[in-house]
Amino acid sequence: xxxxxxxxxxxxxxxxxxxxxxxxxxxxxxxxxxxxxxxxxxxxxxxxxxxxxxxxxxxxxxxxxxxxxxxxxxxxxxxxxxxxxxxxxxxxxxxxxxxxxxxxxxxxxxxxxxxxxxxxxxxxxxxxxxxxxxxxxxxxxxxxxxxxxxxxxxxxxxxxxxxxxxxxxxxxxxxxxxxxxxxxxxxxxxxxxxxxxxxxxx
Numbered sequence: 001x002x003x004x005x006x007x008x009x010x011x012x013x014x015x016x017x018x019x020x021x022x023x024x025x026x027x028x029x030x031x032x033x034x035x036x037x038x039x040x041x042x043x044x045x046x047x048x049x050x051x052x053x054x055x056x057x058x059x060x061x062x063x064x065x066x067x068x069x070x071x072x073x074x075x076x077x078x079x080x081x082x083x084x085x086x087x088x089x090x091x092x093x094x095x096x097x098x099x100x101x102x103x104x105x106x107x108x109x110x111x112x113x114x115x116x117x118x119x120x121x122x123x124x125x126x127x128x129x130x131x132x133x134x135x136x137x138x139x140x141x142x143x144x145x146x147x148x149x150x151x152x153x154x155x156x157x158x159x160x161x162x163x164x165x166x167x168x169x170x171x172x173x174x175x176x177x178x179x180x181x182x183x184x185x186x187x188x189x190x191x192x193x194x195x196x197x198x199x200x201x202x
Contacts, residue, residue: 016173018172018173018175027050043106044111057183058143063085064081067160081152082138108130125139131154
C-alpha cells in the first residue's frame with residue numbers, strides 16, 4: 001500500500017460528510033446500507049481508514065448552495081462559495097494530508113493513493129485542479145496551526161444552475177450539524193430551510 005503523509009490538516013466539510021457515518025464510507029470504503037441513504041456507489045476508501053482525531057463545528061464567510069445532479073442522492077450536491085454574501089455552517093475534521101487527499105480523489109471520481117501538493121493552495125488560497133465539481137481546493141485559514149482545507153466547484157453560486165437537494169442528502173447535513181454540538185436543532189432546521197429556499201428560488 002502506498003505511503004501516506006501524516007501531516008495534519010482540517011478537512012472542512014459543508015455537505016453530507018459533516019456526518020461521521022457518511023464520512024466513514026470515504027475513510028473505510030464500501031457501500032452505504034441502502035440507496036436512499038446514498039448507497040448507490042461503492043467507495044474504495046482511504047489508505048489510512050482511521051476516523052478523525054477530532055471534529056469541530058465552524059462558521060465561514062460565504063454560502064452553501066446546491067447544484068449539479070447527483071446519481072447517488074438523486075438531487076443537487078452542496079457547494080461552497082466563499083465570495084457570496086452570508087455565513088456557511090460547516091464541520092472541520094482533523095485528518096492526515098493522506099486521508100484528505102484520498103477523500104478529495106473519491107469526490108473527484110479518481111483513484112485514491114497520491115498526496116495532494118498543497119503549495120499553491122496554501123500560498124494563494126485556491127488551486128484549481130480541474131474544471132469539474134469538487135476539483136478546486138480552498139485554504140480557509142488555520143485552526144490550531146493546521147490549515148483548514150476544503151474543495152468545491154470552480155464557479156460561483158450566481159453562475160450555477162440550481163438543483164434542489166434530496167431529503168436523504170439534507171438528512172446527512174442535519175446529522176452532521178447536530179453532531180457538532182454547536183447549533184441548536186431549531187437553528188439547524190432554519191439554516192437548511194434557508195439554503196433550500198434560496199436554491200429553489202434561483
